[in-house]
Amino acid sequence: MFQRFVRPLFIASSLVILTHSSFADDTKNWQHATSLVGSPKYQQGFSHFDYVNVNAPKGGNLRLSETGSFDTINPATAKGEIATGLGLVLETLIVSSLDEISSDYGLLAEAFSHPEDYSSVTYLLRDKARWHDGMPVTPEDVIFSFESAIANDPKRKNYYKHVISAEKTGEREVTFKFDEKNNRELPHIVGQILVHPKHWWEAKNASGEQRDISRTTLEPIMGSGPYRISQISPGSSVTFERVKNYWGEDLNVNIGQNNFDKISYSYFSDRNVEFEAFKANDIDYWVENEAKRWATGYDFPAANEGKIKREQLANAYRSSGIMLGFIPNQRREIFKDQRVRRALNLAYDFEEQNRTLFYDAYKRIDSYFFGSELASSGLPEGLELDILEELRNEIPESIFTEEYRNPIAGTPQKARANLREAIKLFKEAGYETRKGKMVNAKTGEPFTFEIILNGPIIEKVALPYAQSLKKIGIDVSVRSIDPSQWVNRWRERDYDMIYYGWAQSLSPGNEQIGYWGSDAVDQSASGNYAGISNPAIDKLIQKIIFAENRDELVATTKALDRVLLANDYIIPSYTIRASRIAYWDKFERLDELPKYSIGFPTVWWSKSAE
Template sequence: MGLAQRSAALLLSIALGVTALGSSAGAQDGGEWRNGIATIGELKYKPDFSHFDYVNAEAPKGGALRLSAEGAFDTLNPVLARGEAVSGLGGVFESLMVASDDELSSMYGLLAEAVKHPADYSSVTFRLRAEAKWADGQPVTPEDVIFSLESAKKGDPQMEFYYRHVTKAEKTGEREITFTFDEPNNRELPQIVGQLVVVPKHWWEANGADGKPRDITRTSLEIPMGSGPYKVASVSPGAAINYELRDDYWGKDLNVNVGQHNFRTIIYRYYADREVMFESFRSGNEDYWWENRAQRWATGYNFPAVQQGRIKRDEVENEYRKAGVMVGFIFNLRREKFADPKVREALNYAFDFEELKRTIFYNSYDRIDSFFYRTDLASSGLPEGRELEILNEVKDKVPADVFTKPYVNPVNGDPAKLRENLRKAVGLLREAGYELKGNRMVNAKTGQALSFEIMLGGPTIEPVALAFARNLKMIGVEATVRSVEQSQFTNRWRARDYDVMYNGWAESINPGNEQAEYWGSDAAKREGSQNYSGISDPGVDALIRKVIFSKDRDDQVAAVKALDRVLLANHIIVPTYSSKTSRIAFWDTVAHPDPLPEYSIGLPSTWWSTKAGK
């Protein structure tokens, strides 16, 4: 999605304050059956709720939704990290639980009708719905869930890391699966398991359409079978995919599904160039557009369809209300040239955000100054209170600056400020052992010039990267900019084949176990992890554990702020910018609930076709 990625909701003072389903099981056999899990406050929806408040329960069924995607795809395998996965496959497969889009961190039963866990969170048990069926009519079973967990861990290094705390998954009843964890009091783990995408064991262990055994560890363009509301109707490899609503979907009347999955068909067309994508939308070939260019949003919507009201435009905060973000130029610390934090800090002084904001951003963005930007988890000023206590507990493992120097991005914007900041950059590079020789910044001992490549996943960020490179050249640093197509970008970051890349991390309002995937030392060693920078730091590792095992919300917020502060002090990224709204445009062929879900745009699940039934 850009930046997307899996951002788990986590660890707070978890309250499972809902009415029990069925009889109370009691703590002696794993807790009470519940209809969901809330990690902030109590569940909003009781077991007998009819539908989520944010849906249009009377939304018409039918019509088409036409969407565009960038790049290409080469696999329909939902559990494999290799290859380029196709868009929209989430409508074919389901998870044990599903999130509510008007709560900060709540999940309700989908394939599972109930969940329970003991008070120490050492395990979790799910009870599958008796009516849950695969598209071929066979029931979803505990064996399917266990097979899915094993396949996810085998096929995706991130999932192997994500589910590493699950030591055992076993069938404990006719429709029950129990997951046992390797340590107690990690209160996020029940939700992590609830997010597991479930695939049919019997289908994957049978022969494929070509008569050969299927292999879930390999990419595949064979149309898969799932349990979800949609099926794949047709595929044009790498170019397009067509999904069709299933009339025989087992869960169409389930409360978590009412008012959703309204389009009869959903079509994704793939484009190599985002400019061509926009022209296709403008011409009426697609129904929806998410705008990522401030200039085009400001000046490029003066064509007839907009003027006539056939295309509607809106800026909405929904997606950002429970999410933080850090995005920018990420250093690969596995490269010796970036080993010294002074080098990394120095290069930030050459990024002139203020000039870019004035000239090409149309004042649409703000500079990012936290790994939890836009949230109340962002650190600021000097540490105090519980945050200071936590930092003192790891004082010997973190940079001394975190106690005395707030993180502040350099401010440029005019020639005088830029010259002063470039002088500061040169000073830091000298402290790191570099010197200017002629017009080149070189290592004083080895004579090696400081140069690197900035890898981009497409041309959109090129003007920003090129401006950064021009400023770096003023201090003798040679930065080349290279845009690659999306599949190559993905393969290269997975293989750690880059000096600097433009990427980022999305953060939930409730951080926890995923922090180890982003910044942990174990993740730094693992190819394909989201520890893009390769940071491997004992202080960061210690703070990650303090986040995961926070005793309550206040303690968690303090631990996250401490972690944020230490990550900033390590200068693993030159932070760039972010918007506070999503800029969306859509034709009058589609409509959405008003208001939208509090924390989501809700596309495609809650939208519908205005042509349905016509």
């Protein structure tokens, strides 16, 4: 699942159930909502989402922070490091609700229609949708945005590869045509395209220079959303101000939302300095990502006096799964052997780190869909087993006889036993120990590699892992690099191993091609970080995309999970299935948050606005 800046950019689906409603042209069977699982909760003509305060006051300022930097505010191209928050400015054709697993409702589009074979979809734009300069949002804008996305972003080009055209088919209608039928995801994913104003990008800027959507820019872009960019300090901060005459303020999907007058993001190169800014009341809201700091770092006056609130909320994790860890790049020859990758997992002592570093706050990940109903467990049975039997000659036999388990350490005895097993696997893969170094038995070349990290926060995890590998003769260098260099290197696959991962929706679909599909191995900026090329996985992905019902989708996804796990494509790390947040006592919200989201800052409001 690809992520958008505030709302999701793309939400992958396999099943799209559309509810009928009446619009201007009934012959097209216009629909108002999509549901990825079941039916949409909100029927045609609903007044607002249940999780909002319809009387939430408007006003107040919200000061947020980001780690790193940025050098562009143009999200239409895969160049540069994009500033956070641009989903406040740009909108999509449809938008997700936050109290359903995955349902979308009309935003820029008031309705949509598709034939029974899903060979196309037509979106009907709202008559009153406007850009910030007052110009109407048109089908030409949607077409321009789609064509720009596939021309300038390899990841989106792959994601939309089955979309063969976007055409204007009415005064307010745009139709996307597909090169395959019965892919129920395609009508949905094109509705999540960020829509840009064609007339603005094709005009010249204040300096008389021609704008170019294929290039990075720090000129405040125009949008149609509830906020506009009011101030930019390159690489340092971005401020958004609420649009007073926002065209969509009274839409049912927007009522009670977008309540702050200003939202600003300040950027920090050091996470500890960023936290000090929060403690000093220079930042209003903090998302904690360190177990030690959460356990011991809030003993300061403002926290002790109740001026800062702390909560641990599971909402955002109820509709997603995750895989995270050290990813060896199989484009490097040394990582191509599955036995080598399994040996590298044996050297990682999670239990010791959880005890000494993390206050036993985390659980080790053992599924690519960890924490969701899509995660495999036990031995395969039923429909899942039937699916795997079809691929029996192409997948490891262990899938049928052994439940996947990560190595367990935590004591010196268990750690040593794991390392002995790792040495055995290296030997089977053609390596041996010479003078304390693990070398290729034929060439004598040492087995050594580099782990690159996006900043220093994971160093405390990576360095002990490197020390463990050193005990079996493997020299590993750990290198933290700045965010811009990190982005460039993972885009171009210029790494031996990275610490990274994948988030998953409960309705996997086309995005799985980009994650593990063979076609994505050589695509710059795809999600196939591991360099996976496996025909059995390709077949399972296609079966997921064309699943005819929820049971088949779940069973096939679990089968895919087992095949991915059995090939040891990652050294899984750990996670906590809750958001740890801290914030200054300046905000209000409803007592009951959306079931699948914290809803911050979208449905919160400022006390100062009352």
